Amino acid sequence: MMLMKGNRQWFQWIRLNRKSVLVTFLVSYLIIFLIPVALGIVFYLRTETAIEEQAGKTNQAMLEQIREMLDGHLKEVEQLMLQVALNPKVKEFVNRMSSSSSLTALEYVELKETLRSIKTSSRFIYDFYLYFLDDGIIVTPSTKSDDTVFYEHYFSYPGLSFTDWKLRLHTGYQYLRYFPSEAINKEDERIRMLTVQQTLPIEEKAHPHTTLVILIDEQIIRDLFKNMEYANSGNIFIVDEKGQIIVSSGGTVPQQAEEMLDRYRKGSYSYYDPSRREEMILSHAQSGRTTWYYISAIPKSAYTSKIQTIKNWALWIVSLSFIIGFYAILYMSKRQYHPVKQLMAALPQIKFASGDNEYSLIQKKLENVLHEEKKMHRLLQSHAPLIKANFLTRLLHGQIDDKSLDSAALESLDIIGNEGLFAVSVIGIDDIFAFDDRNSEESWALARFIITNISLDLIRTRHRGDAVDIDKNRLALLINLSTRSEGEAFEELKRISENIHSFLRIRFKMGMTIGVGRVYPVLPQIHDSYREALKALDFKIIEGSNTIIHYSELTPAAPLYYYPLELETQLVNLVKSGNMERTEQLIDGLIETNFRNQTLSPAMSKYLFFDLIGTLIKVMDMFNIKPGLVWDSDRLDPIRLYAECGTSSRMKEELIRAYSEVCRYLKSDRRPSTFQQVRQIEEFIQKRFGEGDLSLISIGEAFAMNPNYVSSFFKKHTGQNLVDYIAKIRVQEAKNLLQTTSLTVTQIAEKVGYANDVGFARMFKKLEGITPGKYRELQSAKCSCDI
Numbered sequence: 001m002m003l004m005k006g007n008r009q010w011f012q013w014i015r016l017n018r019k020s021v022l023v024t025f026l027v028s029y030l031i032i033f034l035i036p037v038a039l040g041i042v043f044y045l046r047t048e049t050a051i052e053e054q055a056g057k058t059n060q061a062m063l064e065q066i067r068e069m070l071d072g073h074l075k076e077v078e079q080l081m082l083q084v085a086l087n088p089k090v091k092e093f094v095n096r097m098s099s100s101s102s103l104t105a106l107e108y109v110e111l112k113e114t115l116r117s118i119k120t121s122s123r124f125i126y127d128f129y130l131y132f133l134d135d136g137i138i139v140t141p142s143t144k145s146d147d148t149v150f151y152e153h154y155f156s157y158p159g160l161s162f163t164d165w166k167l168r169l170h171t172g173y174q175y176l177r178y179f180p181s182e183a184i185n186k187e188d189e190r191i192r193m194l195t196v197q198q199t200l201p202i203e204e205k206a207h208p209h210t211t212l213v214i215l216i217d218e219q220i221i222r223d224l225f226k227n228m229e230y231a232n233s234g235n236i237f238i239v240d241e242k243g244q245i246i247v248s249s250g251g252t253v254p255q256q257a258e259e260m261l262d263r264y265r266k267g268s269y270s271y272y273d274p275s276r277r278e279e280m281i282l283s284h285a286q287s288g289r290t291t292w293y294y295i296s297a298i299p300k301s302a303y304t305s306k307i308q309t310i311k312n313w314a315l316w317i318v319s320l321s322f323i324i325g326f327y328a329i330l331y332m333s334k335r336q337y338h339p340v341k342q343l344m345a346a347l348p349q350i351k352f353a354s355g356d357n358e359y360s361l362i363q364k365k366l367e368n369v370l371h372e373e374k375k376m377h378r379l380l381q382s383h384a385p386l387i388k389a390n391f392l393t394r395l396l397h398g399q400i401d402d403k404s405l406d407s408a409a410l411e412s413l414d415i416i417g418n419e420g421l422f423a424v425s426v427i428g429i430d431d432i433f434a435f436d437d438r439n440s441e442e443s444w445a446l447a448r449f450i451i452t453n454i455s456l457d458l459i460r461t462r463h464r465g466d467a468v469d470i471d472k473n474r475l476a477l478l479i480n481l482s483t484r485s486e487g488e489a490f491e492e493l494k495r496i497s498e499n500i501h502s503f504l505r506i507r508f509k510m511g512m513t514i515g516v517g518r519v520y521p522v523l524p525q526i527h528d529s530y531r532e533a534l535k536a537l538d539f540k541i542i543e544g545s546n547t548i549i550h551y552s553e554l555t556p557a558a559p560l561y562y563y564p565l566e567l568e569t570q571l572v573n574l575v576k577s578g579n580m581e582r583t584e585q586l587i588d589g590l591i592e593t594n595f596r597n598q599t600l601s602p603a604m605s606k607y608l609f610f611d612l613i614g615t616l617i618k619v620m621d622m623f624n625i626k627p628g629l630v631w632d633s634d635r636l637d638p639i640r641l642y643a644e645c646g647t648s649s650r651m652k653e654e655l656i657r658a659y660s661e662v663c664r665y666l667k668s669d670r671r672p673s674t675f676q677q678v679r680q681i682e683e684f685i686q687k688r689f690g691e692g693d694l695s696l697i698s699i700g701e702a703f704a705m706n707p708n709y710v711s712s713f714f715k716k717h718t719g720q721n722l723v724d725y726i727a728k729i730r731v732q733e734a735k736n737l738l739q740t741t742s743l744t745v746t747q748i749a750e751k752v753g754y755a756n757d758v759g760f761a762r763m764f765k766k767l768e769g770i771t772p773g774k775y776r777e778l779q780s781a782k783c784s785c786d787i
Contacts, residue, residue: 026329026330029328029329029332030329036321059281059283059296059298060283060284060285062296063236063283063284063285063294063296064285066224066225066236066285066294067285067286067287067288067294069224070221070224070238070287070294071287071288071289073122073124073216073220074287074289074290075289076120076122076124076125077124077125077176077196077214077216078176078289079120080118080120080122080125080128080214081176081196081198081212081214083118084115084118084128084130084200084212085198085200085201085202085212087114087118089110089111089114090111090114090115090130090200091201093107093111094130094132094200094201094209094210095201097132097134097135097209097210102135108137108139108144109144111130111139111144112139112140112141112142112143112144115128115129115130115139115140115141116141116142118141119141123217123220124216124217124220125214125215125216125217126191126193126215126216126217127140127141127155127214127215128140128141128212128213128214128215129141129150129212129213130200130210130211130212130213131147131169131210131211131212131213132209132210133169133170133208133209133210133211134209136148138150140154147162147166148162151165153187154186154187155184155185155186155215156184156185157182157183157184157185158183158185158190159182159183160182168197169197169211169213170211172199172208173199173204173205173206173208174197174198174199174208174211175198175199175202176196176197176198176290177196177197177198178194178195178196178240178246178290178292179194179195179196179197180194180244180245180246180247181193181194181218181245181246181247181248182195184215191217191218191219192218192219193215193216193217193218194215194216194218194221194246194247195213195214195215195216196213196214196215196216197211197212197213197214198211198212198214199211199212200212206692206755206756207755218247221238221247222247222249225249235248235249235296235297236248236249236294236295236296236297237249237295238292238293238294238295239292239293239295240290240291240292240293241291241293246292273297278299278300279299279300280297280298280299280300281297281298281299281300282295282296282297283295283296283298284296388415388466389468389469391415392415392466392468392476392478393468395478395523395526395527396424396468396476396478396526396527396530397527397530398524398527398528400524415466416464416465416466416478416479416480416523418523419480420463420480420481420482420483420484421480421481421483421484421486421489421519421520421521422478422479422480422481422519422520422521422522422523422525422526422529423479423481423489423493423516423517423518423519423520423526423529424476424477424478424479424516424517424526424529424530424532424533425476425477425479425493425496425497425514425515425516425517425533426470426474426475426476426477426514426515426517426530426533426534426536426537427451427455427474427475427476427477427500427512427513427514428473428474428512428513428514428515428537428540429444429447429448429451429473429474429510429511429512430473430511430512430513430545430546431510431511431512431545432444432447432510432511435447435508435509435510441472444472444473447508447510448469448475450504450508451475451500451504451510451512452467452469452475454500454503454504455467455477455500456477458496458499458500458503459477459479459496462482462492463479463480463481463482463492463496464479464480464482465477465478465479465480466478474537476530476533478526479493479496481493481519486519489519490519490550490552493516493519493550494516494548494550497514497516497548498548500514501514501546501548505546511545511546512546513537513540513543513545513546513547513548513549514537514547514548514549515532515533515534515535515536515537515538515539515540515549515551516533516536516548516549516550516551517529517530517531517532517533517536517551518532518551518552532551533551535551535554536549536550536551536554537549538602539554539602540602540647541602541605541606541647541648541651542595542599542600542602542605542648544647544648544649545647554599555599556599558599558600558601558604559604560604561594561600561604561605561607561608561611562590562593562594563590563594563608563611563612567586567590568611568615570586571583571586571587571615572615572618572619574586574663575616575619575659575662575663575666576619576666577666578663578664578666578667579663580659580660580663580664580667583659583660583663584656584659584660587612587652587655587656587659588652590608590612591648591651591652594608595648605648605651609651609655612655613655613658616630616655616658616659616662619662620662625662625665629661629662629665630658630661630662631658664709677703678713678714678717678718680703681699681703681710681714681722682725684699684702684703685699685725685726685729686729689726689729689730689733689752689753690730690733690751690752690753691753692750692753692754692755694726694753695707696708696710696711696722696723699722710722711723727763727767728767730752730753730754730760730763731752731763731764731767731768733751733752734748734749734751734752734760734764734772735768735775737751737752738772738775738776738779739776739779745757745760745761745772745773748760748772749761760772
């Protein structure tokens with residue numbers, strides 16, 4: 001009674017002082033109390049779902065184990081297929097059979113011995129055999145027979161007629177095609193097996209002649225299912241991407257399997273099974289080696305008994321928490337309000353405004369102070385990276401006076417110190433294609449970010465350093481070396497550069513060239529080291545890309561390059577005569593003289609490249625050769641070519657390629673028997689257009705020409721594309737056969753050199769405007785009208 005009376009007095013006081021902080025305490029504690037109560041209610045309501053999900057996860061884990069074991073067995077199937085397909089003896093016999101050559105009895109014995117040596121000891125693989133499609137011969141590791149005897153006495157399919165069985169083996173190209181489990185009669189025994197078919201040779205897709213058949217014992221798979229099935233009365237089955245059941249442990253029909261797979265893909269983990277008249281929990285896993293799906297359906301009744309117990313406990317806990325929490329709120333509110341009450345008594349001059357309480361006045365004063373402080377801090381933080389980058393850029397360009405380089409200013413910007421020795425390394429990013437092939441601004445920004453962070457981490461293990469972006473593919477490293485010895489400092493720079501270069505090249509596959517300036521004793525001279533690093537980087541064309549170039553190790557460059565007038569005249573004469581071998585030797589000698597026997601400056605190397613390109617252009621002008629023959633377009637841009645070369649070796653490759661194209665053109669253009677050779681090519685095509693392997697490569701080999709050159713040569717002298725000419729000859733012959741014979745379109749396609757009737761029909765319609773079948777109908781109708 002006393003407790004209830006005291007509580008009534010508290011409630012009356014609260015009603016009269018609703019703006020007091022005590023009310024805030026009560027509301028706060030109430031909210032804090034309601035959070036766990038609400039969580040408890042949610043837990044109470046979510047118990048059943050949580051257990052369902054946990055059951056699903058448990059079954060999912062067991063399914064994953066089954067998937068891993070089955071994927072391991074499927075790998076054995078693939079390994080057996082590769083052992084058979086890649087065995088030299090098997091390949092020899094298969095190729096002979098595909099060329100319509102029969103094997104002798106002794107060779108069949110040798111083939112059986114070969115298959116017996118390959119035969120796996122895996123229990124998963126029951127047996128395998130080779131079926132030669134054209135001859136109807138089947139060879140196993142133990143026997144050889146024709147397909148009729150084999151079907152009747154060795155392996156027969158009760159649900160598949162002999163004709164259907166043969167048709168399935170003849171169904172075009174197949175790569176490890178798995179068929180659903182089916183009963184097979186082996187002698188007097190009936191076994192359920194999975195059939196796997198693979199056409200041989202693997203690379204022959206147009207006209208396969210042999211099929212490798214592998215038989216898998218279904219019982220091995222069902223034994224794996226038992227490890228999961230014994231704990232519940234569910235059902236496990238394997239389906240392919242079409243919803244077709246491969247193996248099942250129960251009586252699920254295909255429609256249910258497809259429905260369950262569709263439900264799982266849409267995020268539904270349960271369904272109602274009308275045959276069991278209860279809810280089923282679904283679990284699903286996808287094979288890593290095939291397109292199979294592993295699905296288990298577990299009855300919901302297997303775990304509902306646990307749910308009710310947990311629900312009861314949750315209800316008791318929530319109810320007890322509510323009662324205890326209510327009285328705890330009242331006690332804690334009184335306890336916490338006492339010091340606030342004393343504080344307010346010590347501040348009698350504070351006046352309450354509308355809506356204020358004891359805390360609000362103190363809070364407003366503190367918030368004003370903290371707000372101003374945070375505003376100033378955020379402003380400085382937001383501009384700090386820009387301020388620092390601007391300062392470093394100006395420092396590298398020598399635009400900072402000595403007064404701005406005191407220790408306090410450097411420390412405020414978190415920049416390298418003012419003691420020790422100083423140097424700059426400039427990193428030129430040559431290639432990020434292996435790291436990120438998109439070549440976008442985002443890719444380059446990410447590359448610079450990675451290089452900056454890794455470089456600074458490696459520098460700061462012993463020294464101090466900062467980095468600043470210079471360009472899209474360049475950044476500068478400012479290094480403050482802790483040593484005072486210039487010799488030690490140089491060795492440290494070499495170590496740092498090599499570590500950065502090797503780590504980024506190995507870990508991130510980035511190609512880069514690093515230019516390193518000399519060491520200076522004071523910070524204001526760091527811009528001198530920066531200029532030296534840029535000059536060292538320019539020597540990439542001499543030293544090559546993906547290198548580290550120290551300015552202090554560069555030798556004085558030669559003032560001029562070597563390319564006298566007599567050598568230019570000799571080079572022009574060699575190109576005009578089409579002598580590519582001598583032309584290449586002369587260019588090699590020029591490169592060797594200018595880049596190996598002396599140090600040429602980057603500027604001089606650029607002038608040499610322009611001079612050699614100019615010589616080539618003179619020859620092209622003499623013979624009215626358009627730049628499009630040598631380069632991608634008729635508009636020549638030497639500066640772009642020089643930038644793309646990058647190094648002397650690439651420069652040499654580009655020069656030799658360009659000179660080779662002109663030499664080849666001039667040499668071919670001077671052949672006296674051009675007309676005769678064109679005629680020979682036409683006769684060659686007219687004789688062999690019916691061969692399926694007729695191509696630019698085979699024509700080039702027949703006439704000792706490059707495939708690309710024979711195409712351009714034919715077009716230049718006939719005005720038509722070589723591939724189009726072959727197609728016209730083939731279509732013309734096909735039109736004749738369509739009019740004069742009763743051959744099918746597929747047979748005619750093979751006769752005129754097409755691998756299948758699809759490609760033939762597409763080309764026929766392209767040239768004639770109608771399909772082959774329609775053309776035959778029109779010709780037949782025309783003949784009838786004439787009669």
